[in-house]
Amino acid sequence: MSIIDNITAxxxxxxxxxxxxxxxxxxxxxxxxxxxxxxxxRREVNLPRKFVNSVRQHGVIVPILxxxxxxxxxxxxxxxxxxxxxxxxxxxxxxAYIVDADDATTVRIVQQIIANxxxxxxxxxxxxxxxxxxxxEGMSVTAIAKQTGTRREEVKTGLAVAEHEVATAAVAEYDLxxxxxxxxxxFEDDPDTLAELREVARKNPDSFDHxxxxxxxxxxxxxxxxxxxxxxxxxxxxxxxxxxxxxxxTLALRDLQNADGERLTEENYAGKPGHAxxxxxxWGSVSVGHVVVGxxxxxxxxYGSTGPGAGGRMTEEEKATRRTLIANNxxxxxxxxxxxxxxxxFLGRKRLPSDALPFAAVTLASERYxxxxxxxxxxxxxxxxxxxxxxxxxxxxxxxxxxxxxxxxHVVLAIALAALEATTDKxxxxxxxxxxxxxxxxxxxxxxTLSDVERIVTxxxxxxxxxxxxxxxPAPTEEEVTEVTTDTxxxxxxxxxxxxxxxxxxxx
Numbered sequence: 069m070s071i072i073d074n075i076t077a078x079x080x081x082x083x084x085x086x087x088x089x090x091x092x093x094x095x096x097x098x099x100x101x102x103x104x105x106x107x108x109x110r111r112e113v114n115l116p117r118k119f120v121n122s123v124r125q126h127g128v129i130v131p132i133l134x135x136x137x138x139x140x141x142x143x144x145x146x147x148x149x150x151x152x153x154x155x156x157x158x159x160x161x162x163x164a165y166i167v168d169a170d171d172a173t174t175v176r177i178v179q180q181i182i183a184n185x186x187x188x189x190x191x192x193x194x195x196x197x198x199x200x201x202x203x204x205e206g207m208s209v210t211a212i213a214k215q216t217g218t219r220r221e222e223v224k225t226g227l228a229v230a231e232h233e234v235a236t237a238a239v240a241e242y243d244l245x246x247x248x249x250x251x252x253x254x255f256e257d258d259p260d261t262l263a264e265l266r267e268v269a270r271k272n273p274d275s276f277d278h279x280x281x282x283x284x285x286x287x288x289x290x291x292x293x294x295x296x297x298x299x300x301x302x303x304x305x306x307x308x309x310x311x312x313x314x315x316x317x318t319l320a321l322r323d324l325q326n327a328d329g330e331r332l333t334e335e336n337y338a339g340k341p342g343h344a345x346x347x348x349x350x351w352g353s354v355s356v357g358h359v360v361v362g363x364x365x366x367x368x369x370x371y372g373s374t375g376p377g378a379g380g381r382m383t384e385e386e387k388a389t390r391r392t393l394i395a396n397n398x399x400x401x402x403x404x405x406x407x408x409x410x411x412x413x414f415l416g417r418k419r420l421p422s423d424a425l426p427f428a429a430v431t432l433a434s435e436r437y438x439x440x441x442x443x444x445x446x447x448x449x450x451x452x453x454x455x456x457x458x459x460x461x462x463x464x465x466x467x468x469x470x471x472x473x474x475x476x477x478h479v480v481l482a483i484a485l486a487a488l489e490a491t492t493d494k495x496x497x498x499x500x501x502x503x504x505x506x507x508x509x510x511x512x513x514x515x516x517t518l519s520d521v522e523r524i525v526t527x528x529x530x531x532x533x534x535x536x537x538x539x540x541x542p543a544p545t546e547e548e549v550t551e552v553t554t555d556t557x558x559x560x561x562x563x564x565x566x567x568x569x570x571x572x573x574x575x576x
Contacts, residue, residue, distance in 0.1 A: 095131055097161040100154040103134060104141045114418070115153055118217040123150065124157035125215065131163040142166065192249075193240045196226035203227055225250050232256065242269035244276070251280045254287065261287075277409075278519040281402040292354045293347055300345045300356075308361060310348025313390065318346070321358040325371040332368070334358050341366045351397055393498075399521040400494040408489065410516050411453050415482050421514055425477050428484035435487060435503060442487040450486035454478065500525040 132147030142164070144151050154162045195218075202212050209227065213220040225246045229235040234256055235249040248269075255261040261283050268279045297307045311318040321343070324332045337343055342360040349355070360368060432439055442449065447465055448458055456464040465483065469476035488507040496504050509526050512518050518526065 095163055096166055098134075098142060098164050100151050100159060100162045102142065103132070103151050103162075103164070104137075104143045105148050105151060115149060115156065119149070120153045120156050122217045123153040123159065127159060128154050128162040131165045133167065134164045135167050191240070192226075192244075192246055193236060196230040196236070196239070196246060199223055199226045200230035222246065228253065234262065238266060238269065242266070242273060244269060244273075248276055248280065251284060254284065258287075274517040275519070277406045278403055278517070281406045282399060285398070285402045285405075289349055289354055293349070296347050296354065296356060300347065306344040308344045308346050308359070310346045310350060310355065310357075311359065313387075317363070318359050318361045319363050319370070321360060323371055324360055324363055324368045327367055327369075331371050332360070342368075349398075351394060396497050396521045396524070397494045399519060400497055403519040403522055404492070406519070407511070407516065407522075408453065410511075411485060411489065412455060414514065414516075415453055415478055415485075416455065420477055420481060424481050424514075427510055428477075428481045431484035431488060432480075435484075438487040438491045438503070439483070442483065442490055445490075447483055447486060449490050450479075450482040453486055453489075454482050497521050497524045 128147075128150045130147075130150070132150055133145045134142050134147070135145055137143050145167075147164075150162065199212050199216070199218075202215075203209070207215070209220055209223050212218070213223045216223075229239060229246050229249045232253050235252045238244050238252055239246065239249045252262060252265060255265065265276070265280055265283065269276050300307050308318070321332045321334060321337060326332065326337075330336065337360070338358075342362050342365070344359055344361050346357050346359045347354070360366065446458075451458060451464055454464065454468070465479050469479050485507075488503065492504060492507075504525050505527070508518060508522055512526065518528065523529065
């Protein structure tokens with residue numbers, strides 16, 4: 069294996085020159101085509117475009133290690149990839165340490181010099197700080213990305229993190245990724261959430277993405293509710309919180325009738341006594357509905373039956389069931405975002421696990437309904453997981469293996485995983501199939517960290533069972549329920565019964 073590859077211009081200043089290396093070697097500039105690549109342990113040489121572009125822009129910064137042979141050739145001992153990249157990039161010359169092949173001591177010393185000087189990589193904080201310095205020097209994000217061989221989005225994230233002390237400190241202290249640190253910036257004005265996320269980073273870093281996503285989703289829901297309240301109030305409506313299940317004094321408009329037996333609608337009752345717009349979270353999403361507050365006081369009556377328990381108070385067991393259902397539904401929505409982001413990164417790897425293609429083959433052969441459904445949709449989720457946006461007249465799933473045959477396995481796996489992923493939704497944790505269990509268990513085996521609600525599917529215990537159990541004890545409102553519980557006793561019909569009671573209220 070090659071000891072080092074191309075490095076940055078900043079690291080180049082540390083490269084050991086002939087003078088610094090003493091008499092153990094001499095550095096010469098030599099035509100890369102004149103070099104003979106020695107037999108190497110690399111059977112296949114991978115030359116990423118990013119690496120070749122770096123060599124083209126900056127040259128070969130770390131000298132190649134070579135020696136003369138008896139035939140007058142200069143043979144590469146260490147630096148096969150740099151040599152081949154220099155040829156592909158069209159460089160006229162490359163620097164090389166020329167040593168005596170028979171002098172084992174010389175070879176060892178030079179290799180140690182190179183390894184010790186350049187083996188340690190840059191940290192995320194180092195990179196973000198360096199990019200910020202380049203930005204302050206006037207370089208654009210695009211220019212920084214091009215010059216350093218980094219994705220443009222990664223540079224943007226790094227610059228955002230470098231400008232915030234809290235995020236930068238978290239990267240250094242907890243070894244967070246730049247994307248994870250970016251989440252902390254959203255909560256700079258929320259010290260409680262910030263402290264909670266830092267605690268998760270310290271105690272349970274593998275679960276950070278799941279905790280952070282739930283906090284992001286909760287914040288987005290609060291902001292959505294606030295925006296809707298302001299909008300309806302500006303239109304002259306009275307706005308109230310979404311009524312609790314056992315609030316018998318507030319009913320949906322269409323569940324009521326006036327003294328003449330006429331069913332209420334927004335058209336015939338808007339602006340009349342008790343009319344209001346209810347806004348809040350319902351089953352994990354923000355909803356809006358027209359209601360009447362204190363309907364009995366206004367001479368109104370119920371319009372027929374609206375389902376089991378309508379108008380009555382819920383038992384403590386029913387309340388606990390509902391809290392569990394709401395909490396786990398919300399947790400599943402957040403986990404889905406984390407899981408699909410992980411799948412995108414997983415499919416972006418250069419090499420797949422050895423059991424990836426067998427898993428894909430079994431899936432394509434046995435999950436016929438899921439695969440057929442995905443095919444009818446044009447495998448759009450598979451395209452998304454591979455990082456493509458759907459475009460008219462283009463078929464990246466066919467084009468990618470045609471242009472890059474080594475990516476054929478990635479495409480096959482993406483189609484299989486996307487087919488399984490598309491069959492999951494927030495009811496999966498209540499009624500998992502054997503296919504769901506197999507799917508999530510395989511992701512976990514490949515390194516994905518399951519959230520507590522996903523562990524219900526696989527039959528595993530939550531990270532903190534005591535905390536999960538305690539969640540069912542108090543009786544908070546729907547908005548107060550934030551943690552995942554693992555109580556799977558919720559009857560399948562529970563959500564449907566709720567729909568029967570106030571199903572006319574529409575999600576915003």
